[in-house]
Amino acid sequence: MRKAILKDWSKVDWGIEAVPEATPPALLKYLLEADMWGMGAIAPYCGCGHLADSVGDAQVEERYFGVALSPSGANHLRFTLAQSWDATTADPTGSTVHESWTNTGGMAGADIVTTAAPVANLGNPAGKFGGGSTALVDTGDTEDDAPTVTKDRLFEVSASLLPAIESCKTSKVAGFSVYAALMTENLELL
Amino acid sequence: MAFNVPAKYQVIPQSQLFSPLMATTPLQKIVENTNFLYQYHRPALVSVAPSSFPVGRASEYHVPMSPSADGLRYDFETRHVFSAASQAFTVSVDYTATYAYGATAWTALYSTAYTSSATAGGLTTATATAIVIPASANVLRFSVTAPAAGNRRDHHFLVTPSPSGVSAGVQPSGFAPFDDGLLVSSSSAVHTEWLNRVKSNVGDVLTDRHQMCFSFVQEYGSAMHTFSGAEWSILPTVRAYFPGQKEVDLNFRAIATVSAGAGTYRMRIGTPGGSSTYLSALTGEDSQFITLPTVGTGNTAHVDLQLWCRATAGNTLAPYSVIGMWRP
Numbered sequence: 001m002r003k004a005i006l007k008d009w010s011k012v013d014w015g016i017e018a019v020p021e022a023t024p025p026a027l028l029k030y031l032l033e034a035d036m037w038g039m040g041a042i043a044p045y046c047g048c049g050h051l052a053d054s055v056g057d058a059q060v061e062e063r064y065f066g067v068a069l070s071p072s073g074a075n076h077l078r079f080t081l082a083q084s085w086d087a088t089t090a091d092p093t094g095s096t097v098h099e100s101w102t103n104t105g106g107m108a109g110a111d112i113v114t115t116a117a118p119v120a121n122l123g124n125p126a127g128k129f130g131g132g133s134t135a136l137v138d139t140g141d142t143e144d145d146a147p148t149v150t151k152d153r154l155f156e157v158s159a160s161l162l163p164a165i166e167s168c169k170t171s172k173v174a175g176f177s178v179y180a181a182l183m184t185e186n187l188e189l190l
Numbered sequence: 191m192a193f194n195v196p197a198k199y200q201v202i203p204q205s206q207l208f209s210p211l212m213a214t215t216p217l218q219k220i221v222e223n224t225n226f227l228y229q230y231h232r233p234a235l236v237s238v239a240p241s242s243f244p245v246g247r248a249s250e251y252h253v254p255m256s257p258s259a260d261g262l263r264y265d266f267e268t269r270h271v272f273s274a275a276s277q278a279f280t281v282s283v284d285y286t287a288t289y290a291y292g293a294t295a296w297t298a299l300y301s302t303a304y305t306s307s308a309t310a311g312g313l314t315t316a317t318a319t320a321i322v323i324p325a326s327a328n329v330l331r332f333s334v335t336a337p338a339a340g341n342r343r344d345h346h347f348l349v350t351p352s353p354s355g356v357s358a359g360v361q362p363s364g365f366a367p368f369d370d371g372l373l374v375s376s377s378s379a380v381h382t383e384w385l386n387r388v389k390s391n392v393g394d395v396l397t398d399r400h401q402m403c404f405s406f407v408q409e410y411g412s413a414m415h416t417f418s419g420a421e422w423s424i425l426p427t428v429r430a431y432f433p434g435q436k437e438v439d440l441n442f443r444a445i446a447t448v449s450a451g452a453g454t455y456r457m458r459i460g461t462p463g464g465s466s467t468y469l470s471a472l473t474g475e476d477s478q479f480i481t482l483p484t485v486g487t488g489n490t491a492h493v494d495l496q497l498w499c500r501a502t503a504g505n506t507l508a509p510y511s512v513i514g515m516w517r518p
Contacts, residue, residue: 002201006434006488009518014393019382028208031216034385035202037392038223040434042199045233046516047431049495051406052239053414064269064313065346068234071199080492084426134426136494161198163232165267165350167315175428176239180489187201 001186004072007040042071042161044180051082051175062099062171069166073184075159077102077166079139081115082175100139103167105156114150115139117172134174141181159184193356194370195225221368221384224391225356228365233401235264235323236330236349238513242409244273244341249409250333251347252289254443254475256400256515257323258351259362266318267348268332272306274340279304281316281334285327289445289475292411296331299323306337313345320352325362329445329475331410347407351399363398365391396518403430403440404459404495404514410445413508417499425497427462432516433489439481440493440516446471446509451502457509458498466498471507 018037019030045068054061067077081098097114101107115137140152147153157166170176184190200219207216236255257264268281280303284296300321306314323330332347356367366387373384406425408414417423432438442459446469453471460466460480467480484491495514501507 002204008434008436009396010435010437010439012393012518014390014397017386018389019385022382024382030385031220032207034217034220034388035207037389038199038220038227039201041227041231041392041396044431044433044489046401046403046433047429047492048234048237048402049404049428049430049493049514050237050239051241051404051425051428051497053241062271063239063345064271065237065239066267066269066315066348068232068237068348068350070233071230080429080431082426082428136427136429161201163230163350165348169313174426177429177431177492179431179492180433183489187199188203190198190201 002188003183003185004043004187005036005039006043044072044074045070047177047179049175049177053174054172062169063173063176064169066165066167067178069157069164071161071163072180073159073161073187073190074157074180075184076143076154076182077157077178078141078154078181079170080177081137081139081170081173083117083135083137084174085133098170098172100170101168102155102157104158110147110149112150113139113153113155115152143182154181159190161187161190192370193225193358193367194222195229195356196222199223199226217384218370218373220388221373222370224388225368227392227395228356228367229353231395231399232350232352233399234348234350235400235402236347237402238405238407239346240344240407240409241414242344243414244343246336246341248334248336249344250331251407252410252445252511253330253332253407254328254445254511254513255330255402257325257327258398259325260398261322261325263320263352263354264323264349265352266321268316269345270306270314270316270334271311271343271345272314272337272340273310274337275310276308277306277337277339279306279335279337279342281332284331285323285329287326287328289329290473291447364394400515400517402513403516406497406509406512408510410510413510417501417507420500420503422498422500425499427494427496429492429494431492432484433491435484435491437481437483438493438516439479440514441477441479442467442469442512442514443475443477444469444509445475445511446507448501449506451505456500456507457512459495459512461494462496469512
């Protein structure tokens, strides 16, 4: 049972050799440490914080994007959405949820992940970009890969030991970022 | 004798790691995995979601970034939505080593023609692969042509490394490829060199490939959001994730102009209520470094980032591009 290792790189001095002795004993710890460097390097990449306006127009409130996935065996993602609103402005499309998806998880019908807005009458984010009320909200943490109705849940991606780019969409946001929420428990099986 | 790159990352079962006191077979895989990392460590060099109105004109975006010292190939994916179906358009990307706004001398990386989705309002993803970005490149220019009918909105630009493989010799990044002939025999000597090379190679690859951790980009010359007056305008907070990190050294860079007045200290970026750094609207791009602590643990370790903008009294600030880069 092996999982990707999350290593705090800020504590690593790359200038120090892993084995400072020229002729050390053949200790198992050296082999384990050598393996650890690679297992740490395949950990999920940083999740870029995108500050981006969803312009106040029904056609363009959606935001399509791609996310680079590391070969870490991540199998579910979660989005963090930045919201900006003016509660006095009517929602131009009448929806009070963010609609999001990943290509792997499906892009239509019940596969769409719906995340509630913090106010009943979500305003046009564009109108108050740089002002008004703002908040950060995470999409759902429930694992349900075959929903029968739209709900707030984790996003599926294909676990792999190769890097990939996942096509995604969200809507009505003033910003967004993505992180790997669930990892494959045993990378030996991939 | 060859520089073998595994088809996927070789996860070594614990039984193979713990059984031998020191054997060549697991070590061979471990060192080969550094070749794998060289080819397949592909974090986003550029990940920007432009803020722009739907436009019927050509647009360009100027994006600072820090490419690999090895002059690697990169793949480009740009996402667009056109209000009319099947529109012809061209995406061009240029680079410069010395940014000077409108006076910048650009060098072409690629220019490719595409046709948008056959469905009006459908997503169009335009890709260009195996584009070499020279190590000297400092800023990229993305240009997108106008559609013949309707309007266009630029949703996202993604640039990721795509090295063709591992080359002989020590690379400018410091990476030293592993020749699989050196440990192929079961009785090969296990030199400390192999153990040390694993760490150094991993460090060379990770620190050479900067990852974009923050982006706020607007159409160059026609910013959707400008900021007037001397008071700070606070933009919405966004969250950047740094899995496993306790603190991160970030490099923030900005391209911005002021209509008049002083250009210094016109932008401020950092954590809400915490540390921040100032960026200026200068004659070239501005660049500042800051170390920030993360919040949370494991995959959820993150930094909340907030951008503040201001001009001077009676004047206007147009921030065209504010980005953050991180490397381990």
